[in-house]
Amino acid sequence: MASRREMMVELRQLAYFVAVAEERSFTRGAQREHVVQSAASAAVARLEQEFQTALFDRSHRTLELTTAGRTLLARARILLAEAQRARDDMGRLTGGLSGTVTLGTVLSTGSFDLIGALGTFQVEHPDVVVRLRHSTGPLAGHATALREGRFDLMLLPVPPHGPAVLGPDLIIDDVSRIRLGLACRTDDPLAGAHGVTYADLADRRFIDFPTGWGDRTIVDSLFGTAGVQRTVALEVVDTTTALTMVRRRLGLAFVAEETIAAQPGLTQVDLADPPPLHGLGLAASRNHPPSEAGRALRRTLLAAR
Structure with a gap:
């Protein structure tokens, strides 16, 4: 009777695989683990050879996990977390975290x-x-x-x-x-206005985050409640870009109040009904x-x- 083939999977290989899977890129996954791309590629190749199945579908522009890859990703995360806990426990016993x-x-x-x-x-x-x-x-x-x-x-x-x-x-x-504030340039007519309503902003262009994001949902709700349809002309994924666009006269942006205060050349619009605080x-x-x-x-x- 043939013996069962011994599994030879290392935690390092699993860590590289998880990084590549989460970043959906061999390059970014390797950068995250501070190794060269060839090391991450080799680790995934060894896992695919070990399990005799493809873990990634490489036919798309970005990496997509196969069914086997998704299964291994869930298990690998658990194994890596347990290994980390074991290291922590040993660290406590030897006197350091x-x-x-x-x-x-x-x-x-x-x-x-x-x-x-x-x-x-x-x-x-x-x-x-x-x-x-x-x-x-x-x-x-x-x-x-x-x-x-x-x-x-x-x-x-x-x-x-x-x-x-x-x-x-x-x-x-x-x-x-956190409370959102509306950022505008210091030379914008809104900078000197008081008690600005959402209706007053109906003809202005906005820079905002994608639909469904937390801050965007809050602001959309405020305009919806006021019965005002606003124009989101530009969608971004970070606050720095949004404020740079405001500074370059591309629109107005709702961001955290503390962020506006730290920006030279920008100020916060005095709104009659400012966004509520959220945790x-x-x-x-x-x-x-x-x-x-x-x-x-x-x-x-x-x-x-």
């Missing part, structure tokens, strides 16, 4: 001093690596990324009824409040609880509130 924590964040954290909190954490835990990653897209997408283990922790917007929408499997703690929450998944290093970072972030 180490490991890697992936922290997701949205485009703006409002008044929350994220950089200051990370500085404090680095002093307290110098052997822990924090990977700060921007998470873009609709609110549901942020929750999915947490559930799938792509992030250990995430700072995300929590609008009214947000926790209910996100689901009971996420733990969410409030860390700050910024620190979220973690109950199904993929953070490692010891992740829990330490969570404590530091909550202490910085």
Whole structure:
């Protein structure tokens, strides 16, 4: 009777595979893991040889996972998370906290001093690596990324009824409040106006984020309630680009108030009915609880509130 072929899969290969799958690119996946592209390609090739099946469909412009690839991705994330927890446990026994924590964040954290909190954490835990990653897209997408283990922790917007929408499997703690403001140039007639209504803005062009994103949903709702149809002439995926476009007279943009105040040449429009405050929450998944290093970072972030 033939013996079962021994499996020879390394954690490093799985880490490279997960990075390539999440980035949907061998180049970006290799950059994320700080290796050359050939190393990431070779690791995926060895996995495909080991499992005798293709993990990626390479016929598209961007990499797409096959059914086998999606199955392995889910399992690989669990294995890598458990391996990290084992390293954390061993680190505690030998007297030091180490490991890697992936922290997701949205485009703006409002008044929350994220950089200051990370500085404090680095002093307290110098052997822990924090990977700060921007998470873009609709609110549901942020929750999915947490559930799938792509992030250990995430700072995300929590609008009214947000926790209910996100689901009971996420733990969410409030860390700050964010209010959107309308940015315009200092030489715009709106800069000196008071009590500007949404009807007053009906003939203006706007720069905004894609439909379905948190801030865009809030602003669309405000204009809808006012019975005003606005023109979103340009869609962007980051605040810096939006404000640069405002500065170059391409339109107006709703962004976090703190962001406007830091921009020379721009000011905030005095609105009669400004957007309501919404929360910024620190979220973690109950199904993929953070490692010891992740829990330490969570404590530091909550202490910085």
